[in-house]
Amino acid sequence: MPKTDRLNGCLDQIELEFVEREATPRLLMKLSIQLHLAGLSLSNTVSFLEVFGVQRARSTVHNWVHKADLQPQDGRQPDHVAVDETVIQLDNERYWLYAAVDPDTNELLHTKLEPVRTNALAHAFFAELREKHDVDDAVFLVDGAAPLKDACQRHGLDFRYEPHGNRNSVERVFREVKRRTSSFSNCFSNAERETADDWLQSFAFAWNQLI
Structure with a gap:
C-alpha cells in the first residue's frame, strides 16, 4: 500500500471529538497531529501551520496529540x-x-x-x-x-x-x-508519566500507519 494511502487512512482514524470550537480547520489539526507523531518537532509543526496562516503555540499542538487519545488498533492475531x-x-x-x-x-x-x-x-x-x-x-x-x-x-x-x-x-x-x-x-518537559505514556501510545498508532 502506498504511503500516501496509509497517511490518508491514518487521518481518517484521528477523531476530534474533544474539539469544542472550530478555531483551527480540522484537516490542519489532523495533519499537525500526524506530522508531529511521524517525526516533526513541535516547533516545526507550528511553522507548518503558519504557512496556512494559522498561529498556534507548541503547547496547543501537544494538547491536540494528547486529547486525540490515539492507540494501536486492537484485535490483532499474530503468530x-x-x-x-x-x-x-x-x-x-x-x-x-x-x-x-x-x-x-x-x-x-x-x-x-x-x-x-x-x-x-x-x-x-x-x-x-x-x-x-x-x-x-x-x-x-x-x-x-x-x-x-x-x-x-x-x-x-x-x-x-x-x-x-x-x-x-x-x-x-x-x-x-x-x-x-x-x-x-x-x-515531555515537566510531563507526568501518564502524559508521556499517552504520547507513546499515540506514537505507536502513527508508527503502525507509516511503517
Missing part, C-alpha cells in the same frame, strides 16, 4: 510476538518502557510506561496485551529478562529465548522511540 523492556529518560527521571511488536509486520501491539521494573508490572503488561489482541496461541520471543519469562509462564504462554533474529524488530522500534524522546524532549 509471533517480540516483547522487550528498556529504560526511557524523561527529564531527570528514568522509566521502564514495555513494548510488544509483531515481528512479521513490525507493528507495535501494545506499550506501557512504568516507574520501575518488577515481575508484577510485567505480568500486568501481558494481561493488557491479551485483552487487546488474540495472542494466546502466539510464540513469544523474549531475551534473558527474568520478569518477561516469568510473565509468560504465569499466563501459560509459549515463549522462546531469542536474543537476536526476529527480536530485532522490537529493537528497531525501541531505537526509534529513544531517538524521538531524545530529539524532541520538549514533548
